[in-house]
Amino acid sequence: MHTRVAAWVSCSTNNWIMPELPEIETIRNVLIRGKEKQPSIIGKTIVRAEILWERTIATPPVEEFKDWIVERSILNVRRRGKYLILDLSDGCLIFHLRMSGDVVIEKVDQEIAPHYRLILDFGDGWRLAFDDTRKFGRVWLVENMVEVTHKLGPEPLIPEFTSLMLYQMLKSHHRQLKPLLMDQHFLAGLGNIYTDEALHVARLHPLIRSDRLNEAQVKRLWSAIRHVLSEGIEKNGASIDWVYKGGEFQNYFRVYHRAGKPCLNCGTPIERLVVGQRGTHICPKCQALPD
DNA sequence: ACGAGCGCCTGTCGGC
DNA sequence: TGCCGACAGGCGCTCG
Secondary structure: OOOOHHHOOOOOOOOOOOOOHHHHHHHHHHHHHOEOOEOOOOOOEOOEEEEOOHHHEEEOOHHHHHHHHOOOEEEEEEEEOOEEEEEEOOOEEEEEOOOOEEEEEEEOOOOOOOOEEEEEEOOOOEEEEEEEOOOOOEEEEEOOOHHHHOOOOOOOOOOOOOHHHHHHHHHOOOOEHHHHHHOOOOOOOOOHHHHHHHHHHHOOOOOOEHHHOOHHHHHHHHHHHHHHHHHHHHHHHHOOOOOOOOOOHHHHOOOOOOOOOEOOOOOOEOEEEEEOOEEEEEOOOOOOOOO
């Protein structure tokens, strides 16, 4: 993978980062390890739940949710695709941040922020808050995480996910490449930003039919997916007082949100098009559509 | 099987 | 300046 780090340029004013796999992974790491002036949540016990927007709770019904979660302690934090999973002493608390969600650990004397949808009080002066401006985020409380995650495709960063496996997966569909990569049932974790970035690194057009890719192209795509996701984790993890807003990766976009700006490989202006009803950013020269 | 269209939401931005 | 419509996007759903 040839990347020219020094040539990357800052992405204008947009400070709004969508939570995809790397952002969830970083939140997970912070929740487990804590950070400066913020404790780990491992071992904490939930003594009270406050639900400020009922539709945030996907399941069970609100009263049942409150009864169930009280007195449960947090044993571990995991990630599957874009889901954040808190293993409790009884059951699993699962968050999906969708567009604007965030998980905040703070002292209980802080003011309640305007977009908090769920607050879990730990009874020790600390609390967890689910902040979600656009109310798309969802929280599940279930016995087993598989009840929520069973339809997800493979994890792109595990060793079992090979180039050959991706080749076979792509061959078994006849779909536009980008919407397929973003389909969480196909592959877990890619959203709009990292998909655009991966396709640019792999020099593939988002509209190529999945079953038309040859082995060399699939190998490039496989490598690019893993590269941009790893890079995202690395960048966000490198930032000190990080949540995911204000993380560093937005300063390293190759194509996302760079319409009109020069391609970092060839200088051609980046184009914005719509693929599967989503804003899509490509270099028309590096990512030419065959035929 | 595939993909378009829509609803869910709210902050932001362009046009008048 | 101020109002208003368009837009952004993850995901589940319906429909052709």
